[in-house]
Amino acid sequence: GENVEQHPSTLSVQEGDSAVIKCTYSDSASNYFPWYKQELGKRPQLIIDIRSNVGEKKDQRIAVTLNKTAKHFSLHITETQPEDSAVYFCAVRRTGGGADGLTFGKGTHLIIQP
Amino acid sequence: DAGVIQSPRHEVTEMGQEVTLRCKPISGHDYLFWYRQTMMRGLELLIYFNNNVPIDDSGMPEDRFSAKMPNASFSTLKIQPSEPRDSAVYFCASSARDRGSYEQYFGPGTRLTVT
Numbered sequence: 001g002e003n004v005e006q007h008p009s010t011l012s013v014q015e016g017d018s019a020v021i022k023c024t025y026s027d028s029a030s031n032y033f034p035w036y037k038q039e040l041g042k043r044p045q046l047i048i049d050i051r052s053n054v055g056e057k058k059d060q061r062i063a064v065t066l067n068k069t070a071k072h073f074s075l076h077i078t079e080t081q082p083e084d085s086a087v088y089f090c091a092v093r094r095t096g097g098g099a100d101g102l103t104f105g106k107g108t109h110l111i112i113q114p
Numbered sequence: 115d116a117g118v119i120q121s122p123r124h125e126v127t128e129m130g131q132e133v134t135l136r137c138k139p140i141s142g143h144d145y146l147f148w149y150r151q152t153m154m155r156g157l158e159l160l161i162y163f164n165n166n167v168p169i170d171d172s173g174m175p176e177d178r179f180s181a182k183m184p185n186a187s188f189s190t191l192k193i194q195p196s197e198p199r200d201s202a203v204y205f206c207a208s209s210a211r212d213r214g215s216y217e218q219y220f221g222p223g224t225r226l227t228v229t
Contacts, residue, residue, distance in 0.1 A: 032216045043205065043220040044157070051216075089157060093216055100211070101147055101159035101170060102218065 002027045004092050006105025014113050019080055021108045023090035024072040032093035033066060033073045034102070039086045047088075048075070077110075085112045118221035120206050126227045132194040135224045137206030138187055147207040147218060148181055148191050157205075163189065164211075196228045 003026040013019045023033075034049035050057045050064045050073065057064050061080075066073040077084055087109050091102040119138040127133055139146045147162040161171040163183045171181070178197070183189040193200055203225050207218040 034217070043222050045220070046217055049217065100145060100164070100216075101162050101173070103159070104157040106156045 002030065002092055002094050002103040004090060004103050004105045006090050006108060008108060009106065010109045010111070012111040012113055013080055015080055015082060017080055019075075019077045019084070019110055021075045021088055021090070021110070022072060023074070023092075023105050024070075025092045025103075026071065027092070027094070028068070028071060030092045030094070033064070034091050034093075035064060035075045036089045036091065036104075037086045038089065038107075044089060080110075080112050082112050082114065085110060118206055118208055118219055120204075120221040120224050122224060123222060124225050124227075126229065127196055128229055129197055130195045131228075132192065133196045133200075133226060133228075135191040135204050135206075135226070137189045137191070137221060139189070139206070139208030140210070140219055141187070143208035143210045143219075144186075145209045145211050145218075146183060146189050147209075148189070149205040149207065149220075150202045151205060151223070152202045160191070193226075196226075198228045201226055201228050 006023045031052040035047050036044035037047045038044045048059050048062050048064050050066050061078045063076040087107045089107050090105040094101055121136045144165050148160040149157050150160055151157045160173045161181045162169055166183045181191045203223045205223045206221045209218045
């Protein structure tokens with residue numbers, strides 16, 4: 001099955017600096033790559049996603065890049081703010097027959113230092 | 115729309131008891147997913163339905179777990195008998211694939227504690 005590796009597990013940055021979280025996946029046929037943000041005790045919420053026919057997507061301070069050849073994608077957060085502190089999960093949509101579920105990375109705890 | 119609704123929000127039960135978790139997807143969504151989240155294993159897909167039909171249950175840990183979707187607005191996940199290692203947060207999510215979107219909307223989750 002699909003294997004998703006996410007790094008780092010914890011990331012501490014100064015407020016205003018940028019943060020980058022990286023994920024690699026194993027199935028070259030995967031075609032959808034979302035990023036979820038989860039605050040303590042809350043549900044995961046989609047913050048940005050990208051499909052395999054696009055190399056980069058940006059939404060204000062958040063961007064995602066995809067390298068299909070290398071099978072990795074990254075989340076970039078610029079001008080970080082205290083409210084960005086949370087756990088971020090990358091995910092990959094499975095492919096093949098009956099494969100619509102998401103396989104998640106183990107998560108990155110992002111800490112924004114004031 | 116109220117979003118995905120799950121009940122109960124918290125459940126504490128003793129080992130060996132039956133537990134039933136409930137989910138109401140967003141109206142009009144044709145996919146429903148059950149996930150489990152633990153510190154050790156992260157977020158794992160248990161099973162998902164398309165138009166009320168189970169499509170992939172390969173993530174269901176063992177026969178003690180079962181899931182049903184009797185209609186488009188209701189699904190249950192049952193654990194019988196429950197064990198302490200089943201303690202986790204169980205999320206239900208839904209999506210509207212017929213609208214060309216892969217986005218999954220998560221419910222608030224049910225925190226299950228088995229003592």
